[in-house]
Amino acid sequence: MKQKLQAISGELKTQFKILGSCVIVFWAVFIVNKFLFGSRLNTLGILPHYLIGLRGILFAPFLHGSFYHVAANTLPFIVLGWFVMLRNIKDFYFVSFMSALIGGVGTWVFGRPNSVHIGASGIIFGYLGYLLFRGYFERSFVAIAISLIIIITYGGLIWGVLPTRSYISWEAHLFGFIGGIVAAKLLAPKT
Numbered sequence: 791m792k793q794k795l796q797a798i799s800g801e802l803k804t805q806f807k808i809l810g811s812c813v814i815v816f817w818a819v820f821i822v823n824k825f826l827f828g829s830r831l832n833t834l835g836i837l838p839h840y841l842i843g844l845r846g847i848l849f850a851p852f853l854h855g856s857f858y859h860v861a862a863n864t865l866p867f868i869v870l871g872w873f874v875m876l877r878n879i880k881d882f883y884f885v886s887f888m889s890a891l892i893g894g895v896g897t898w899v900f901g902r903p904n905s906v907h908i909g910a911s912g913i914i915f916g917y918l919g920y921l922l923f924r925g926y927f928e929r930s931f932v933a934i935a936i937s938l939i940i941i942i943t944y945g946g947l948i949w950g951v952l953p954t955r956s957y958i959s960w961e962a963h964l965f966g967f968i969g970g971i972v973a974a975k976l977l978a979p980k981t
Contacts, residue, residue, distance in 0.1 A: 809871050812871070819852045820857075832855060834853060835908035869944075870918060874886075877932075885977075886917075890969070893915070896969075902961070911962060914966070922941065
């Protein structure tokens, strides 16, 4: 029993370190960008339809336009990211990668011309897609229960995939969400 508790404690510490490190990077990049570069690093985001804009697939998740933007992304990133890594920490890395890649490429291809897309919300929507569809693809009691918890607590986020406000990258939300669904399908146990 003691060994099991130590293992769980060690796992929680590792999860906390990973999520905490990511959040520290988000905030550090925001502060440095804002106060040392006058937010000029935001031009490294995804620039749809321009070849140079593809670099944003790598940089966009770490860039945020305002204090409110980075603050609004922090809690959902921590909560949904933690739910993603509950079964296996490797899932967190894979879902993050797929959400950033598919979300970034989709935004680059279908994004509004003359726009710059930044923020971690594409990855957050990837976590949402993964968690909602993991229950569907996996069909285990635990996965379905987690999907239901996510629907109840974060289901309202789904409206973010629709073009509601011009300053919100619904494209990153939509394609990040699709990236999460693809990750859920790929990580589902083969039967």
